[in-house]
Amino acid sequence: MDAGGGDHKRVVVVGGGFAGAKIAKLMQFDADVVLIDSKEYFEIPWVRNRSMVDPPFADRSLIQHTDYLSNATVVSSPAIGITQTEVLTAEGRTYGYDYLVIATGHVEPTPRSRKERLEQFKQENKSIKSSSSVLIIGGGRMGVELAGEIAVDYPEKKVTLVHEGSRLLQILGPKASEKALKWLTSKSVEVLLDQTIDLNSISKGDVDCRVFTTSAGRRITADCYFVCVGRPLGSSWLEDTILKDTLDKYGRLMVDDNLRVRGRYNIFAIGDITDIKEIKLGYLAFKQAEAAAKSIKLLMQGGEEEKIKKLAIYKAGPPLAFVSLGRRDAVGQLPCTTVSGYIPGLFKSRDLFVGWSRKEIGLKRDML
Numbered sequence: 001m002d003a004g005g006g007d008h009k010r011v012v013v014v015g016g017g018f019a020g021a022k023i024a025k026l027m028q029f030d031a032d033v034v035l036i037d038s039k040e041y042f043e044i045p046w047v048r049n050r051s052m053v054d055p056p057f058a059d060r061s062l063i064q065h066t067d068y069l070s071n072a073t074v075v076s077s078p079a080i081g082i083t084q085t086e087v088l089t090a091e092g093r094t095y096g097y098d099y100l101v102i103a104t105g106h107v108e109p110t111p112r113s114r115k116e117r118l119e120q121f122k123q124e125n126k127s128i129k130s131s132s133s134v135l136i137i138g139g140g141r142m143g144v145e146l147a148g149e150i151a152v153d154y155p156e157k158k159v160t161l162v163h164e165g166s167r168l169l170q171i172l173g174p175k176a177s178e179k180a181l182k183w184l185t186s187k188s189v190e191v192l193l194d195q196t197i198d199l200n201s202i203s204k205g206d207v208d209c210r211v212f213t214t215s216a217g218r219r220i221t222a223d224c225y226f227v228c229v230g231r232p233l234g235s236s237w238l239e240d241t242i243l244k245d246t247l248d249k250y251g252r253l254m255v256d257d258n259l260r261v262r263g264r265y266n267i268f269a270i271g272d273i274t275d276i277k278e279i280k281l282g283y284l285a286f287k288q289a290e291a292a293a294k295s296i297k298l299l300m301q302g303g304e305e306e307k308i309k310k311l312a313i314y315k316a317g318p319p320l321a322f323v324s325l326g327r328r329d330a331v332g333q334l335p336c337t338t339v340s341g342y343i344p345g346l347f348k349s350r351d352l353f354v355g356w357s358r359k360e361i362g363l364k365r366d367m368l
């Protein structure tokens with residue numbers, strides 16, 4: 001099936017996270033826009049951790065794509081291939097494009113419908129509530145934020161965090177790692193660094209589900225566990241396509257200064273999937289969506305040579321990121337320093353940027 005037609009150019013966006021949602025929103029009245037996402041809804045990934053301890057919190061952070069896209073076609077099916085002119089989905093349909101935007105960030109094994117996702121949070125919450133000890137595997141942003149949420153909301157539970165690196169939060173500076181470790185320890189979270197848990201033995205059911213042994217031989221008893229490592233990039237579906245040679249060794253799409261996939265005139269890539277050297281952040285994905293939308297609108301006017309010179313240039317963002325530590329505190333990486341405690345918590349930890357994210361895609365900060 002070909003989407004669109006007539007005078008309007010066809011823009012297909014693959015991936016409905018921060019980058020894809022924003023560009024679809026920005027382009028929907030300038031082109032025939034098709035948004036292809038594995039799920040029916042936009043999700044703010046890091047809100048998952050608060051939603052696991054407080055399921056109603058998820059309500060505002062899971063947004064049906066059709067709630068913010070009034071003039072675009074939404075397709076809820078994974079994309080599995082592309083040609084010079086079309087995108088193919090798992091449902092066996094094809095969508096023709098004049099301009100293609102790839103924004104498939106990271107892949108999470110989340111349900112297709114919002115209702116099922118809300119139910120999943122309720123089940124995870126039940127599991128946490130009924131446990132007296134919890135094991136978290138992975139000390140990156142996801143693992144640290146989850147440990148913080150559980151430690152604050154359920155201080156009576158024994159939380160153990162196992163991390164394979166020598167410091168937590170390796171994408172931030174060492175000072176931020178130290179501050180996060182100090183905060184977690186002050187909340188009685190036991191942090192085991194330089195150790196791993198064999199995930200294969202868990203998935204094969206080789207271990208007693210309550211006793212885990214780390215690579216250093218430390219035995220941990222936990223009534224439930226959460227794996228917070230290895231969110232794969234959403235690029236494996238491109239490996240046998242016309243873009244296979246533009247994937248770098250990490251599976252990221254190599255882009256030029258205009259966010260076009262290297263060597264491609266009409267294919268853009270934005271968000272976490274790109275090889276831009278910066279801390280991967282939702283707010284930067286929004287900025288990339290703005291730059292790419294501006295360029296596509298310009299290219300749609302024709303007169304190539306002249307227009308190409310005027311395409312928006314994207315400059316990598318500064319090292320600026322916040323990691324929440326429960327409902328009140330956070331650790332913040334700023335360009336020249338790190339801060340922790342209540343003040344950075346004012347930025348992130350209360351609302352987790354939910355109101356701000358909603359506003360960025362044209363919705364009210366709160367649900368009616």
Ligand SMILES: Cc1cc2nc3c(=O)[nH]c(=O)nc-3n(C[C@H](O)[C@H](O)[C@H](O)COP(=O)(O)OP(=O)(O)OC[C@H]3O[C@@H](n4cnc5c(N)ncnc54)[C@H](O)[C@@H]3O)c2cc1C
Pocket residue numbers: 014015016017018019020036037038039043044045046077078079080103104105106107108141142143145234237270271272273280281282283284285322323348353
């Ligand atoms: C714990 C944690 C805390 C964070 N905190 C912050 C923060 O405070 N502030 C901030 O700005 N950023 C933060 N980030 C980073 C932010 O979440 C990411 O940078 C942002 O989500 C990237 O957006 P994206 O659209 O590129 O990718 P994603 O959000 O990963 O979205 C990708 C979309 O593509 C879809 N998809 C994947 N493959 C396919 C396919 N084959 N076909 C169709 N659809 C597909 C997925 O379903 C998903 O909807 C945090 C990240 C983590 C993990």
